[in-house]
Each structure stands twice: as structure tokens, then as C-alpha cells.
Amino acid sequence: xxxxxxxxxxxxxxxxxxxxxxxxxxxxxxxxxxxxxxxxxxxxxxxxxxxxxxxxxxxxxxxxxxxxxxxxxxxxxxxxxxxxxxxxxxxxxxxxxxxxxxxxxxxxxxxxxxxxxxxxxxxxxxxxxxxxxxxxxxxxxxxxxxxxxxxxxxxxxxxxxxxxxxxxxxxxxxxxxxxxxxxxxxxxxxxxxxxxxxxxxxxxxxxxxxxxxxxxxxxxxxxxxxxxxxxxxxxxxxxxxxxxxxxxxxxxxxxxxxxxxxxxxxxxxxxxxxxxxxxxxxxxxxxxxxxxxxxxxxxxxxxxxxxxxxxxxxxxxxxxxxxxxxxxxxxxxxxxxxxxxxxxxxxxxxx
Amino acid sequence: xxxxxxxxxxxxxxxxxxxxxxxxxxxxxxxxxxxxxxxxxxxxxxxxxxxxxxxxxxxxxxxxxxxxxxxxxxxxxxxxxxxxxxxxxxxxxxxxxxxxxxxxxxxxxxxxxxxxxxxxxxxxxxxxxxxxxxxxxxxxxxxxxxxxxxxxxxxxxxxxxxxxxxxxxxxxxxxxxxxxxxxxxxxxxxxxxxxxxxxxxxxxxxxxxxxxxxxxxxxxxxxxxxxxxxxxxxxxxxxxxxxxxxxxxxxxxxxxxxxxxxxxxxxxxxxxxxxxxxxxxxxxxxxxxxxxxxxxxxxxxxxxxxxxxxxxxxxxxxxxxxxxxxxxxxxxxxxxxxxxxxxxxxxxxxx
DNA sequence: AGGTACCGTGGGAGCGCTCCCACAGGTGAT
DNA sequence: ATCACCTGTGGGAGCGCTCCCACGGTACCT
Numbered sequence: 001x002x003x004x005x006x007x008x009x010x011x012x013x014x015x016x017x018x019x020x021x022x023x024x025x026x027x028x029x030x031x032x033x034x035x036x037x038x039x040x041x042x043x044x045x046x047x048x049x050x051x052x053x054x055x056x057x058x059x060x061x062x063x064x065x066x067x068x069x070x071x072x073x074x075x076x077x078x079x080x081x082x083x084x085x086x087x088x089x090x091x092x093x094x095x096x097x098x099x100x101x102x103x104x105x106x107x108x109x110x111x112x113x114x115x116x117x118x119x120x121x122x123x124x125x126x127x128x129x130x131x132x133x134x135x136x137x138x139x140x141x142x143x144x145x146x147x148x149x150x151x152x153x154x155x156x157x158x159x160x161x162x163x164x165x166x167x168x169x170x171x172x173x174x175x176x177x178x179x180x181x182x183x184x185x186x187x188x189x190x191x192x193x194x195x196x197x198x199x200x201x202x203x204x205x206x207x208x209x210x211x212x213x214x215x216x217x218x219x220x221x222x223x224x225x226x227x228x229x230x231x232x233x234x235x236x237x238x239x240x241x242x243x244x245x246x247x248x249x250x251x252x253x254x255x256x257x258x259x260x261x262x263x264x265x266x267x268x269x270x271x272x273x274x275x276x277x278x279x280x281x282x283x284x285x286x287x288x289x290x291x292x293x294x295x296x297x298x299x300x301x302x303x304x305x306x307x308x309x310x311x312x313x314x315x316x317x318x319x320x321x322x323x324x325x326x327x328x329x330x331x332x333x334x335x336x337x338x339x340x341x342x343x344x345x346x347x348x349x350x351x
Numbered sequence: 352x353x354x355x356x357x358x359x360x361x362x363x364x365x366x367x368x369x370x371x372x373x374x375x376x377x378x379x380x381x382x383x384x385x386x387x388x389x390x391x392x393x394x395x396x397x398x399x400x401x402x403x404x405x406x407x408x409x410x411x412x413x414x415x416x417x418x419x420x421x422x423x424x425x426x427x428x429x430x431x432x433x434x435x436x437x438x439x440x441x442x443x444x445x446x447x448x449x450x451x452x453x454x455x456x457x458x459x460x461x462x463x464x465x466x467x468x469x470x471x472x473x474x475x476x477x478x479x480x481x482x483x484x485x486x487x488x489x490x491x492x493x494x495x496x497x498x499x500x501x502x503x504x505x506x507x508x509x510x511x512x513x514x515x516x517x518x519x520x521x522x523x524x525x526x527x528x529x530x531x532x533x534x535x536x537x538x539x540x541x542x543x544x545x546x547x548x549x550x551x552x553x554x555x556x557x558x559x560x561x562x563x564x565x566x567x568x569x570x571x572x573x574x575x576x577x578x579x580x581x582x583x584x585x586x587x588x589x590x591x592x593x594x595x596x597x598x599x600x601x602x603x604x605x606x607x608x609x610x611x612x613x614x615x616x617x618x619x620x621x622x623x624x625x626x627x628x629x630x631x632x633x634x635x636x637x638x639x640x641x642x643x644x645x646x647x648x649x650x651x652x653x654x655x656x657x658x659x660x661x662x663x664x665x666x667x668x669x670x671x672x673x674x675x676x677x678x679x680x681x682x683x684x685x686x687x688x689x690x691x692x693x694x695x696x697x698x699x700x701x702x
Numbered sequence: 703a704g705g706t707a708c709c710g711t712g713g714g715a716g717c718g719c720t721c722c723c724a725c726a727g728g729t730g731a732t
Numbered sequence: 733a734t735c736a737c738c739t740g741t742g743g744g745a746g747c748g749c750t751c752c753c754a755c756g757g758t759a760c761c762t
Contacts, residue, residue, distance in 0.1 A: 013481070015718055026742040031720065041740065058480045062422070063718035065413035066747050082447055092437045099433070103469065108482075111462050118454065129409045130364070131459075366748055377712040382750065392710065414748035417717050 014055040023051035034059060073108040074134040074319060077123065079144060081115030088235065088263060089291035090308060094138055094160065097312020107133075107320070114146070127153055134319045136160070137169075141203045156322035158315045161206045162338065170322060170337045172314045174306035176206040179343035180213025183258045183286045183304050186345050188221045192256035192284055196229040198243040198268060200260035207235075210260055210288070229254065233264045240267025248275050255283055256351070262287040262294045265301055265350075284351035299349035307341050314339055365406040374402035385410060424459040425485040425670060428474065430495060432466030439586065439614055440642035441659060445489055445511065448663020458484075458671070465497070478504055485670045487511070488520075492554045507673035509666045512557045513689065521673060521688045523665045525657035527557040530694035531564025534609045534637045534655050537696050539572045543607035543635055547580040549594040549619060551611035558586075561611055561639070580605065584615045591618025599626050606634055607702070613638040613645045616652055616701075635702035651699035658692050665690055 020030045025044060032040050033048040040048075051057070065071050076098055078085050085091045095111070102109050110132060114123045127135070127149065134156040137146060142163050150157040151168065162171040187195050197214045200207030211230065218225050228250050231243040240259060244267065247254060257272075259265035265287035269279060277283045279299055287294055290305035318337060371381045376395060383391050384399040391399075402408070416422050427449055429436050436442045446462070453460050461483060465474045478486070478500065485507040488497060493514050501508040502519065513522040538546050548565045551558030562581065569576050579601050582594040591610060595618065598605060608623075610616035616638035620630060628634045630650055638645055641656035669688060 016720095017718080020742095027718095028720085028722090028742060029740085032741090035720085039740065044740080056479075058476070060417070060718050061480055061482055062413050062416035063747090064720075066411070066417050066749085067718075067720040069720090069747075071413070082443070082450070086437065086440075086443045089437075092433070096433055099464075103473070108461075110459075113450075122454070125409070128407075129412055131412055367750095368748080371712095378749085379712060379751085380710080383711090386750085390710065395710080411748050414717090415750075417719080418748075418750040420717075420750090 013060070014057045015060070016057075019048065019051045019055055019057045022055060023047045071131060071133050072106055073110055073132050074102075074136060074323070075110040075112050075126075075132040076136045076138065077112050077114055077146070078138055079114045079120075079141070079146060080139060082113050084115070085113065087237075088261075089293060090261075090289060091138065093291065093308040094312050097309030098136065098316055099312075100309065101313040101316035105320070120146075124149065127155060130155070134158075134323045136315050136319060139204070141201070142205065143203065156319060156325075158319040158322070160311060160315055161204065164205055167205075167338065170318050172311050172318065172339045172341070173206065174308075174311060174341050174343050176209035176343075177213040177216075179288065179304040179306065179345075180210040180258070181217040182343060182345040183288070183302075184214055184217035185221070186302070186347070187256045187258065187284055187286060187351060188217070188223070190256075190284060190351060193223070194229070194251065194254045195223070195256040195258060196231070196247045196251065196254045198231050198233040198240055198247070198257060198259045198264050200233060200235045200264070202232055204235075207260055214258060226251075233260060233267075235261045235264060237263050237267040237270075240264035241271045242267070244268035244271035245275075248272075248277075256285070257283060258286045258288075260288055262289045262291045262297075262301060262303055264288075265303070266293055266297060269297065269301075269350075280349065280351050286351050290346050294346070294348065297350070302348045302351040303346050305344045305346050307343075311341055314341065364411075365408045366411070367408075370399065370402045370406055370408045373406060374398045421674075422482060422484050423457055424461055424483045425453075425487060425674070426461040426463050426477075426483040427487045427489065428463050428465055428497070429489055430465045430471075430492070430497060431490060433464050435466070435587075436464065438588075439612075440644060441612075441640055442489065444642065444659040445663050448660030449487060449667055450663075451660065452664040452667035456671070471497075475500065478506060481506070485509075485674045487666050487670060490555070492552070493556065494554065507670060507676075509670045509673070511662060511666055512555065515556055518556075518689065521669050523662050523669065523690045523692070524557065525659075525662065525692050525694050527560035527694075528564040528567075530639065530655040530657065530696075531561040531609070532568040533694060533696040534639070534653075535565055535568035536572070537653070537698070538607045538609065538635055538637060538702060539568070539574070541607075541635060541702060544574070545580070545602065545605045546574070546607040546609060547582070547598045547602065547605045549582050549584040549591055549598070549608060549610045549615050551584060551586045551615070553583055555586075558611055565609060577602075584611060584618075586612045586615060588614050588618040588621075591615035592622045593618070595619035595622035596626075599623075599628075607636070608634060609637045609639075611639055613640045613642045613648075613652060613654055615639075616654070617644055617648060620648065620652075620701075631700065631702050637702050641697050645697070645699065648701070650701050653699045653702040654697050656695045656697050658694075662692055665692065 016027055016030050020027045025048060029044060030048050033045050099109060112123060114120045135150055137157055137159045139161060140159055140163055147159060147169050157169050159169045159171045161173050184195060199211055215225050231247050233239040233243045257268055259268050265285055269285060272279060272283055279285050287301045287303040290303040294301040294303040367378050367381050371378045376399060380395060381399050384396050429442060450460060463474060465471045486501055488508055488510045490512060491510055491514055498510060498520050508520055510520045510522045512524050535546060550562055566576050582598050584590040584594045608619055610619050616636055620636060623630060623634055630636050636652060638652045638654040641654040645652040645654040
């Protein structure tokens with residue numbers, strides 16, 4: 001029978017066929033039991049399960065993937081350099097949420113960085129080979145071609161932080177606009193008059209929405225909006241430091257700052273210190289994300305909490321639904337799903 | 352021909368067979384070209400490559416895995432909770448080194464956390480299914496059953512930081528003993544007399560070796576070793592803070608501290624500050640790892656550099672060799688490979 | 703001329719699954 | 733008794749590759 005000869009049969013892992021023989025049933029029946037089909041009698045199921053246990057049978061993933069044309073894996077694609085991934089708690093929180101949501105599943109999670117051109121090249125190859133059933137995309141910039149590539153390949157994908165209001169992919173996001181409003185309203189409520197804003201990367205839609213929220217909240221509070229109070233940052237600590245320094249130079253009379261992320265706020269704090277401003281006595285500071293940084297800052301940072309882990313969960317739910325749905329290859333786009341989760345202001349000593 | 356009917360042929364991705372037809376050659380020949388076999392004439396190779404390009408052929412991983420009985424994937428297993436992974440630069444540096452070494456390869460890297468029992472359960476299942484060709488194991492504790500499980504399953508594995516001097520798995524490590532000596536000799540050279548040591552987790556072999564190096568260097572310098580100067584830590588910041596506080600209480604006369612990691616040193620620094628000790632005027636501080644933390648600390652931290660990224664590279668090299676070797680299932684253990692890389696002291700303002 | 707050696711090549715068999723068709727046996731309506 | 737229709741089951745065919753054997757051709761010996 002054996003033709004490949006030296007490929008080490010005998011000692012190898014048991015196959016479906018062997019389990020079937022052991023249980024005295026057919027191959028198909030074992031497959032049904034393994035995959036939890038309801039169309040199996042209780043007695044047969046028990047017999048098969050016993051055989052599986054005795055033989056220590058574990059399904060061969062490659063064979064399953066080949067036959068069923070699915071991989072049981074999804075990728076979390078981070079279009080940023082690894083350093084950024086480790087520096088910003090946003091990503092690790094997201095990873096945790098996603099991981100938790102997936103732990104009830106057979107799905108495997110792959111973490112893929114696509115910061116450099118080289119890495120993107122690899123990723124394109126990877127996706128073309130359909131090595132994952134679906135993709136989670138976090139932190140995408142406005143002009144990123146990745147989402148379109150995914151659409152073209154017809155790979156289910158969910159994006160966290162849509163690229164624009166007209167995002168075509170299924171997306172999950174927190175209410176950036178509302179969160180920014182909460183921050184500003186909080187500062188106004190504390191009697192602050194001159195409230196500056198250090199933005200995030202301007203090519204990120206969420207950062208734009210935060211600017212909108214900041215502007216509208218100021219206007220509604222009857223404060224005159226002054227673009228000299230807005231300074232672009234890039235979500236990094238160094239960017240926050242630089243922006244804060246610029247703002248202090250331009251508007252030394254400011255008495256509050258709303259930073260687009262906690263990391264940015266950390267940089268701003270540093271610049272404020274160097275300029276001799278006390279927090280919150282001279283300048284109140286509010287961040288965004290409510291990450292570990294906010295809790296450990298000195299003084300502890302008031303911050304807008306986005307439910308990042310919940311967002312991760314939601315992304316998984318939506319993605320798995322799309323993967324399971326996978327029937328109508330054309331009926332997409334009709335009911336685009338955009339999910340927005342509420343934010344919450346967490347007050348601390350910095351404001 | 353088609354029997355599965357609705358499984359969407361036609362529009363699908365091209366197969367080897369189709370490429371072969373297009374190039375006017377046999378299936379085997381295309382396979383040889385794809386896999387870079389030298390036994391193909393230049394003309395044939397060119398024809399096949401053209402066909403591959405025209406059709407946009409991408410090999411089906413699942414089919415390959417099934418036929419060749421390999422997965423082209425390896426796992427980086429972190430037997431720690433995710434939080435630890437993100438908090439300690441050691442892991443991210445290692446990941447970077449491993450990733451870089453792998454980027455020249457077709458191999459895919461999977462990052463797997465096995466901190467909780469639940470996760471370990473999953474991992475066991477995962478390994479039993481042979482879903483990776485090899486495993487990289489970082490930060491393993493003395494009594495961890497994981498390495499033995501790997502041996503039993505005959506899965507090639509490389510461990511960073513052997514469990515003991517008698518480690519049976521192939522291992523890569525830095526010279527913990529020598530590194531500790533360097534740190535102590537440096538402090539002695541600076542005229543410090545009473546040098547304390549905050550250890551790492553005592554169930555980690557490398558931490559033990561650092562204690563040995565510390566002890567021997569002190570002895571060789573003619574300083575009396577005093578176990579009251581040794582306080583156990585756990586590589587964490589909080590552990591460092593606690594240990595430092597205990598040491599200050601016990602030996603208020605100490606004038607130098609060698610901490611088993613930079614993160615630990617950061618904790619120690621905090622405790623020293625709180626106790627009103629100046630660094631380095633009152634107490635000199637030396638860390639271990641030379642991570643980003645060391646450079647950014649105030650004052651910048653003298654630290655023992657382990658070439659972590661190089662270690663990652665080395666681990667990959669050794670692992671890939673084992674995976675490729677895969678012939679003698681019994682001849683293991685004869686020439687156990689233990690690789691040790693040199694450390695280097697990086698002097699900064701803290702000492 | 704015949705023999706031996708070694709290319710480069712084609713294609714059969716098989717990897718371990720899933721999918722689906724066929725079929726036996728039971729049930730209830732006609 | 734006949735038909736229709738369920739449910740549970742067995743097993744063929746096929747997923748797209750790799751491995752290997754066999755074969756024709758050329759090159760170099762005797």
C-alpha cells in the first residue's frame with residue numbers, strides 16, 4: 001500500500017480514518033462528530049469520542065484547510081513600525097481585547113506589522129495567498145491602499161478607526177467627536193477660559209473628529225475658537241512636547257490643554273514643567289485613551305476613556321460574522337456596518 | 352468533471368496545474384521551479400516564471416503543508432501574561448531580533464502567550480496538532496513542563512535562557528555571570544565599597560548566574576560578601592522598589608546597587624528618591640539589559656548590555672537548522688548546542 | 703557499436719481532510 | 733400496501749500540492 005516509503009507512517013499521528021476504524025463507523029461520521037454536527041446519534045457520538053480520546057486524535061489543520069478552503073486564522077494587521085506598537089498602549093489594549101474575544105473560538109490570531117515597505121510587500125503576498133480568513137485593521141491612515149487591496153481580494157475585513165465618514169469597510173470606532181466634546185466641556189465646567197488642543201496625526205480620521213468636537217464644544221460654550229490654540233501633534237510623546245512648547249510660545253495665556261492622546265499629554269506635561277507651569281494650578285491637562293500612562297502620571301491625568309478592549313471584541317464579532325457569511329460575494333456594500341462606541345471622561349488631578 | 356459544483360471554480364486562484372499548462376510543461380517541473388530546485392534548464396525555468404507572472408500564481412499553503420508535512424511557521428512562545436510582555440523591553444527587543452532574522456525567510460512567525468492555565472491548555476493543543484515546525488521559548492522558569500512537552504512531541508525548539516546548566520534543549524543565552532561581574536567590577540572601580548544586589552526571579556537560571564557573578568566579583572575584589580546586601584526582586588518595577596526599600600532599611604550604609612534588570616533599577620531609583628538619596632552621589636546604580644528605559648532614565652542608567660537582538664537572530668539560526676535537520680529523531684542530545692553571547696557594560700551618569 | 707551515467711522532465715500516487723450523493727431503515731399519510 | 737419523506741450513515745471524489753519513479757535524450761566511456 002504505502003508508496004512513499006520512508007515517510008514514517010506507523011509512529012505518526014492518528015488520522016480520521018483510523019479513528020473511524022477504531023469506533024467502527026465511517027470516515028464521514030467521525031468528521032461530523034469532530035465538527036459538532038447535530039446529525040449524529042448519541043450512541044455513535046459517544047463511540048467516536050471514546051475512540052478520539054483513546055487514540056489521542058488531533059485534526060490535521062492543513063488537510064482541513066485544503067479541503068474546506070478556510071484557514072481558521074485571522075490577522076491583526078498593524079500598519080505601523082513595531083516600535084510604535086510597543087510604545088502606544090492603544091495597540092496592546094486592542095490586542096488584549098481581540099485575544100480575549102478569540103479565546104472562546106478555534107480561530108487563531110496572527111499579529112502582522114506592516115510599517116516598512118518591505119513588510120507591506122510581504123503582507124500583500126501573504127494576503128494574496130489567502131492565508132487568513134479575515135483581517136483586522138487598526139490605525140489606518142487616510143491614503144492607505146491596504147483596505148482597497150482587501151476589498152479586491154474579497155477578504156473579509158474590519159477596520160478600527162474608519163478612514164473617513166464614507167468608509168466602505170465594516171468599521172468599529174469610539175465616538176471621537178463626543179469624546180472631545182466631553183473633554184472640552186469638562187474644562188469649561190472647571191472654569192478654564194483659554195483651552196488649547198494638541199491634535200493627533202491629521203491623516204487619521206479620528207484625530208479630525210476630535211478637532212471637530214473640540215471646536216464645536218468651544219463654540220457652544222460661547223468661547224471664541226482661535227486656530228492659534230490648535231497645534232498638530234502625532235500621537236507621540238515627543239510630538240506632544242514640541243506642540244506644547246509651540247503653544248506656550250504663541251499663547252502664553254492658555255490655561256488648559258486637551259491632548260489627543262495620553263502619550264501626547266505626557267509630552268505636553270514635560271514641556272509645561274520645563275516652562276515652569278504647574279498642573280493643574282496654572283494649566284489643566286486632559287488626555288485621551290485613559291491608558292496606564294494616565295493613571296501613573298504625576299499628577300494623574302484626566303482622560304477620555306475609549307473602551308478599547310470592547311472595541312476589540314466588537315471587531316472580532318463583526319469579522320467572524322462576515323467570515324461566516326461569506327456567501328454573497330456581491331451583496332456587500334448595501335448595509336455597511338459602522339459601529340461607534342461611547343466614550344467616558346475619567347476625572348483625575350490634572351484638571 | 353467538476354463534482355463539488357458550487358465551490359466556485361473558474362474565478363478562483365490559479366493552480367500549479369494551470370501554470371504548467373500555460374508554460375507547456377508538467378506539474379512537477381513547475382513545482383521544481385517554485386521551490387528553486389537546480390535541476391531545471393534555464394529555458395524551462397524562464398517559461399515557467401513567465402507563466403507564473405502572467406497568471407499571478409501564488410502557491411496554496413495548505414496544500415503544500417499537507418503534502419510536504421511542514422507548515423513553514425514557527426512560534427515564539429512567551430510563557431508570561433501579556434502585560435509582562437509589553438512592560439518589559441526584553442521581549443519586544445527579542446521579537447524585533449527574531450522578526451529581522453526571519454524576514455529573509457519564507458517562515459512565518461507566530462506570537463503565542465501562555466501566561467494563564469487556559470492559554471497553556473490551548474498551546475498544548477496547538478503543539479499537539481503540529482501547527483508549527485519549531486518553537487522559540489523565551490523566559491522559561493525552572494519547573495516549566497513546556498520544554499519537556501516539546502521534546503516528547505519531537506518538535507524542534509530553542510530556548511533563550513536555559514533552565515539550568517544541564518539544559519537539554521538547544522539554548523541561546525547571554526553571559527549572565529560575566530555581565531554581573533562587569534557591573535560589580537565597574538562599581539568597585541568607581542570606589543564603591545558597599546554594593547547591594549537586587550536579584551531577578553530566583554526561579555530563572557539567568558538570575559541565579561547573575562547572583563553568582565555578583566558574589567564572585569565581590570570576593571575577587573576583596574570585599575566581604577554579605578547576604579544582607581542581596582534582596583530578591585522579580586524583574587518588575589514594583590519589585591525593584593520594594594527590594595530597594597528593604598535594602599535601605601537593612602543596610603542604610605550602602606553606596607551602590609546592582610539591579611538585575613533596567614526595569615528593576617527604575618523601581619530602585621524611585622525608592623532611592625523617596626529616601627532622599629541622590630544618584631549617583633549617594634548611591635550608584637547599575638541596571639541590566641541596556642533597554643530604552645536605561646537611556647531615558649533620570650539620570651541615565653549605567654547598564655549591562657545583552658545583545659538581545661543578536662540572541663534572537665542566533666535562536667532563529669539554530670532553530671532553522673534543527674528544523675532542516677529533522678532526520679535523526681534519536682541522535683539528539685549528543686551534541687547539545689548551548690550558545691552564550693558576551694555582554695558589555697554601558698557606562699552612564701548613574702554610576 | 704554497445705554500455706553506463708547522468709541530466710531534465712512528466713505524471714501517478716498520496717497527504718488527511720470536507721463535501722455531498724446514495725442508501726438503508728423508520729415513520730406517517732394516503 | 734404504496735408512496736413520500738425524514739434521519740443517520742458510509743464512502744467516493746476532490747482540494748492543490750510534493751515526492752518519487754520512470755523515461756527519453758545526450759555525453760562519455762569501453
